[in-house]
Amino acid sequence: MALQDVCGLLEPPLFPQWTAPLSQSFMPEDSTHLFGGGIYGEAFSSWVPRRSGLNPLEFYMPISEYITKSPINFGQTPQSSNLLDVDHMHPTLPYISQSGALPFTLSHGTTTLGFAFQGGVIAAADTRSSCAGKVACPASPKVLPIHSHLVGTTSGTSADCALWKRILARELRLYQLRHRRRLSTGGAAKLLSHMLHPFKGTELCVAATLCGWDGDEDQDNEQPMTERYANTTLTSKSSSQSAASSGLSGVRGPRVVYVCSDGLRLQGALFSVGSGSPYAYSILDGGVRWGMSAQEAAAVAREAVYRATYRDAYSGNNVDLYHVTAKGWRRRERENLKEEYYREKERREQNNTGEKSIHSIK
Amino acid sequence: MTLLSLSVSQVTTYATPPLEPSRPIARVRAGERRDYSSHPSKFLKSCSCEDGVCIDLNHGTTTLAFKFRHGVIVAVDSRASAGKYIASKEANKVIEINPYLLGTMSGSAADCQYWERLLAKECRLYKLRNKQRISVSAASKLLSNMMLGYRGMGLSMGSMICGWDKQGPGLYYVDDNGTRLSGRMFSTGCGNSYAYGVVDSGYREDMTVEEAYELGRRGIAHATHRDAYSGGVVNLYHMQEDGWIKVCKEDVSELIHRYKKGMF
Numbered sequence: 319m320a321l322q323d324v325c326g327l328l329e330p331p332l333f334p335q336w337t338a339p340l341s342q343s344f345m346p347e348d349s350t351h352l353f354g355g356g357i358y359g360e361a362f363s364s365w366v367p368r369r370s371g372l373n374p375l376e377f378y379m380p381i382s383e384y385i386t387k388s389p390i391n392f393g394q395t396p397q398s399s400n401l402l403d404v405d406h407m408h409p410t411l412p413y414i415s416q417s418g419a420l421p422f423t424l425s426h427g428t429t430t431l432g433f434a435f436q437g438g439v440i441a442a443a444d445t446r447s448s449c450a451g452k453v454a455c456p457a458s459p460k461v462l463p464i465h466s467h468l469v470g471t472t473s474g475t476s477a478d479c480a481l482w483k484r485i486l487a488r489e490l491r492l493y494q495l496r497h498r499r500r501l502s503t504g505g506a507a508k509l510l511s512h513m514l515h516p517f518k519g520t521e522l523c524v525a526a527t528l529c530g531w532d533g534d535e536d537q538d539n540e541q542p543m544t545e546r547y548a549n550t551t552l553t554s555k556s557s558s559q560s561a562a563s564s565g566l567s568g569v570r571g572p573r574v575v576y577v578c579s580d581g582l583r584l585q586g587a588l589f590s591v592g593s594g595s596p597y598a599y600s601i602l603d604g605g606v607r608w609g610m611s612a613q614e615a616a617a618v619a620r621e622a623v624y625r626a627t628y629r630d631a632y633s634g635n636n637v638d639l640y641h642v643t644a645k646g647w648r649r650r651e652r653e654n655l656k657e658e659y660y661r662e663k664e665r666r667e668q669n670n671t672g673e674k675s676i677h678s679i680k
Numbered sequence: 681m682t683l684l685s686l687s688v689s690q691v692t693t694y695a696t697p698p699l700e701p702s703r704p705i706a707r708v709r710a711g712e713r714r715d716y717s718s719h720p721s722k723f724l725k726s727c728s729c730e731d732g733v734c735i736d737l738n739h740g741t742t743t744l745a746f747k748f749r750h751g752v753i754v755a756v757d758s759r760a761s762a763g764k765y766i767a768s769k770e771a772n773k774v775i776e777i778n779p780y781l782l783g784t785m786s787g788s789a790a791d792c793q794y795w796e797r798l799l800a801k802e803c804r805l806y807k808l809r810n811k812q813r814i815s816v817s818a819a820s821k822l823l824s825n826m827m828l829g830y831r832g833m834g835l836s837m838g839s840m841i842c843g844w845d846k847q848g849p850g851l852y853y854v855d856d857n858g859t860r861l862s863g864r865m866f867s868t869g870c871g872n873s874y875a876y877g878v879v880d881s882g883y884r885e886d887m888t889v890e891e892a893y894e895l896g897r898r899g900i901a902h903a904t905h906r907d908a909y910s911g912g913v914v915n916l917y918h919m920q921e922d923g924w925i926k927v928c929k930e931d932v933s934e935l936i937h938r939y940k941k942g943m944f
Contacts, residue, residue, distance in 0.1 A: 596873030600902035601881055604939060625877045669885035 427632025429594030429623055430460055430471035432527040433602060434572035434587050437612045438643035439529040441469050442619040444594070444627050445636040445652070447476050456635040457652075465490055466646045468503060468530035473591040474523035474579070482524050486510050503530035504585060507575035511583040518581055525578040527589045531642050533570045572642070594626030594633035601625050612641060616650065624655050740909025741786040742871030743773060744899050745840045745851055746879060747864050750889050752842045752849045752919035755896035756784055757871070757904050757932070758912030769912040777803055779923040781819055781843040786869040787856065788836040795837060799823045816843035816850030820860055828858035838868040842919050849919060871903035871910040878902050893918070893927055901935040 430443035443460035446453055458476065462483045463469045470486070472479030489509055493501045501509070507528050514524060576584045576591070588606055590598040601622040606615070620637055627634040639650040740761040745754045760771035773785045775793070777800040785792030802822050806814040814822075820841040827835060835856040843850050853859070853866045865883065867875040878899045887895070897914050904910040914935065916927040 596871075596906065597877035597880075599906050600874040600877035600899070603902050603905055604878065604898060621881060622877070625881050628880055629873065629876050666885065 427594075427630075428460060428473045428592035429590070429598055429626035429630065429633040430473050430527060430592050431588075431590040431595070431598050431602060431619060431622055432471055432529040432574045433589070433606050433615075433619070434529070434574050435606065435608055435610050435615050437610075437615065438531060438641055439469075439572040439574060440615045440619045441471050441527065441529040441640045441642070442623050443471050443638050444623055444633040444655075445638060446627075446632065446634045448632045453634075459638060461638050461640050463640070463647055463649075464506070464528070464530075465494075465500065467500065467533070467642060467644075468506060468528060469640045469642060469647050471527045471529070471591065473525040475521075478522050478524050478579075479526065482510065482514065483526070485513065489513070500533075502532045502569070503528050503573035503575055504532075506530070507577045507583055507585075510577045511581060514577070514579045515581055517579065522579045525591045526576070527591060528573075528575045528577060529640075529642055530573055531571065531644055531646075532573055533644055570644075590622070592626075592633065594623075594630035597626040597629050598622035616641065620653070624658055627655055628659070740907075741773060741869035742867065742875055742900055742903040742907060742910040743784040743786050743840065743869055744867040744872070744875045744879060744896065745784065745842050745865070746883065746892075746896075747849050747851050748883075748887050748892050749885060750892070751844065751921065752851055753892050753896045754782055754784060754840070754842050754917040754919065754924075755900045756915050757869075757900050757910040758915060759904070759910055760789055761909050766911070771912070772915070774915055774917060775800065776924070777819070777843075778807075778813070780813060780845065780919075781816065781841065782917055782919060782924055783823075784840045784842075784868070786838040791835050791837045791856070792839060795823065795826055795835075796839065798826065813845065815845040815847065816841060816852060817845075817847075817862070819843065820850075820852035820854050824854045824858050824860035827854065827856050831856075831858055840866050840868065842917075842924075844919055844921055844923075867899070869910065871900075871907035874903035874906050875899040889918070897928075897930065897935060898939070901932050901939065904932040905936050 427446070427448040428444060430441075432439060432441040441461050445455075445457050445460060447455040447458040460473070460479075461469055461471050462480070464483060464487045468490070470483055472483065486506065486509065490501050490506055493509075510526065510528070514522065574586060574589055576582070576586065576589045587608075588602055590602060599622075602618065605618040605621070610618070616639055619639055623633075623637045627637075634655065636652045636654050638652050641648050641650065740759065741757060743754075743756040745752060754774060756773040758768075758770050758773065759766060760768040771789065773792075775783045775785065775796045777783055777796070781803065783796045783799065785796065799819065799822060803814045803819055806818070823839065823841065827837065837854075837856040839854050841850075841852045841854060851863060851866065853861045853863060853868070865879060867879065879895055882891075882895045882898070884891075893916060896916055900910075900914040904912070904914075911932060914928070914930050914932060916929070917924050918927050
C-alpha cells in the first residue's frame with residue numbers, strides 16, 4: 319500500500335506484530351532504545367524503511383548520528399561553569415532547573431494559554447520568537463491546528479514544537495483512516511506523550527496544550543454534553559473522573575490537556591505555559607467561568623496574553639486566538655498588541671493629568 | 681561521600697577561624713574578600729541543599745503596593761517558608777515604622793526584620809534631632825545605603841517603603857543590591873508576577889477606595905492561589921494623608937472561594 323510505503327512499513331501485516339513480544343520485532347542493536355536508557359549508545363536506525371517488522375510505538379526514528387553523542391553536548395556552545403549565568407531563555411538550550419534558585423521552572427519565552435468553557439475551548443498565544451535575547455521573529459504562529467477539531471499551543475523550542483505537531487498530525491490522520499473515527503483529545507495527548515518519551519533526558523523541549531472538542535465521528539452531535547461538565551468547578555484541576563471516561567463511552571465536549579517533554583500529561587480546565595504564564599494565570603483565574611459566553615472568553619484570553627506581554631520581555635508583538643467548537647476550530651484575526659498598549663498609555667496619561675491637581679503641596 | 685565531608689569541613693572552618701588561612705586574603709573587588717572562612721554567603725551556599733541541613737534563602741512571598749488618588753495601598757501575604765516547610769502561616773511582613781511610614785518585607789525574614797527595625801530606629805532619631813518627620817525619600821535612601829554597605833555579602837531583602845509626607849504619597853522599592861526606585865506600583869517576591877497581572881489589569885488612577893482595596897486583595901489572593909510559597913492571610917494597609925490604617929486581614933482561601941463563586 320502506498321501509505322504504508324510512505325510511512326516506512328514495508329511489511330503488510332502490521333497488526334499481528336503489535337502483540338508480538340518486543341524482542342522479536344526488534345533488530346538486536348535497537349533493543350534498548352525504547353526503554354530510555356540506551357538511547358545514547360547504539361545504532362539507531364533512521365526512519366527510512368526498516369528491514370524487519372515494526373513495533374507500533376516506533377513512530378519516528380531520527381538519524382542516529384544526532385543521538386549517539388551525549389545529549390548534554392548536543393548542539394551546545396560551551397557553557398560557563400556557573401549555571402546561574404546561563405541565559406535560560408535561550409530557546410536552543412533547555413532550562414536547567416536549579417534547586418532553590420527559583421521556586422518555579424520557567425519555560426521558554428512565550429505566553430500560551432488554553433481553557434475550556436461551555437462554548438468550547440479557547441487557545442491563545444503571543445507571537446514572539448526570541449533567541450539569545452533578541453527577537454528572532456515577531457510574527458510566529460504558536461497555536462497550530464492539528465486537525466479539524468484540535469489545536470495545539472506550542473511552547474519551548476520552536477523547531478521541536480513545529481516538528482512534533484506535524485508528526486502528531488500525521489499520526490492522528492493515520493488513526494482516523496484506520497479506525498474511521500477521530501482520536502479524542504486525551505488520546506492524542508497520550509500519543510504525543512508516548513512519542514516524546516524516548517527523548518526524555520535530551521534537550522528536546524516541547525510544552526504543548528492540546529485543546530480540542532471530542533465528539534463522535536459518525537453522529538456529529540452539535541449539542542455538547544454540558545450537564546456533565548457544569549458541576550465541575552474550576553478549582554478542581556484534576557480531571558473530572560465522572561465525565562472523563564474513555565472515548566468509547568462517547569464523552570463529548572471541550573477538553574484541554576497539557577503535554578510536556580518531561581513526560582507530564584495533565585488534563586484540566588485551564589492551562590497557561592511559558593515565561594509569561596504567571597501574569598496570564600492571575601487574569602484567567604479571576605475571569606474564567608464555565609458559563610461564560612464566547613465573546614467574554616475571547617476577551618479574557620486576549621487580556622491575559624496582553625498582560626503577559628506587558629510585563630514579560632520574552633512575550634509580545636501580536637496575539638493569536640483560536641476558538642474550537644463542535645463544528646471545528648475558528649481563528650480570530652491576529653491582533654497587534656501595540657495598538658492596545660498605546661491606547662492604555664493614553665488612558666493613563668489622561669488620568670494622570672487629573673491626579674496632579676489633587677495632591678497639593680502643603 | 682566526598683561532598684558530605686567537604687561541607688562538614690567548611691562548617692568547622694567557619695566556626696573556628698583557622699590560624700593561618702589556606703588562601704591569602706585578597707580584595708578582588710571593592711568590598712569583596714576571597715577568604716571563604718568568613719564569607720557569609722559562601723558559608724550559606726555550602727550548607728544549602730546538601731545532606732541534612734538545608735538553609736534555603738527563598739524569596740517566598742508576595743507583596744504589592746500601589747499609589748492611587750487617595751493614597752497608597754499595601755497588601756502582603758503571610759506565609760513564611762523555609763525550603764519546603766511552612767514555618768509560619770501568619771507571619772507579619774509589614775513593619776510599622778511610624779504612623780506615617782510602612783515597610784514591607786520579602787526575601788530573608790531575618791534580614792528584613794533586622795534592617796527595617798534599624799531603619800525604624802534611624803527614623804526616630806531623625807525626628808528627635810530635626811523636630812520633623814523624615815520624608816519617605818530620605819527613609820528609603822537610608823535603607824538603601826545600609827544595603828549598599830553590605831553588598832555582595834549575602835543579604836536578601838526586597839522591601840517597599842510607603843508613606844505620606846510633604847510631597848504627598850510616596851512609594852519606593854529598595855533591594856538588597858542597593859536598588860532604590862520610586863514608582864507607582866511594585867510587587868515583590870516570587871508571587872509577584874501573578875500580582876502584576878491582576879493589578880496591571882484592574883488599575884485605574886481614579887479608583888474609589890473600596891475598589892483599590894479589592895484590587896490589592898485580589899492581587900495577593902490570585903498570587904497565593906498559584907504560588908506555592910505564598911499563602912496565609914492578606915494583610916491590607918491603606919496609607920492616607922493622616923497616617924496609615926490597617927484595613928483587613930482576610931484568609932486567602934476564603935477570598936478565592938468567594939471569587940470562584942462569583943461573589944465579591
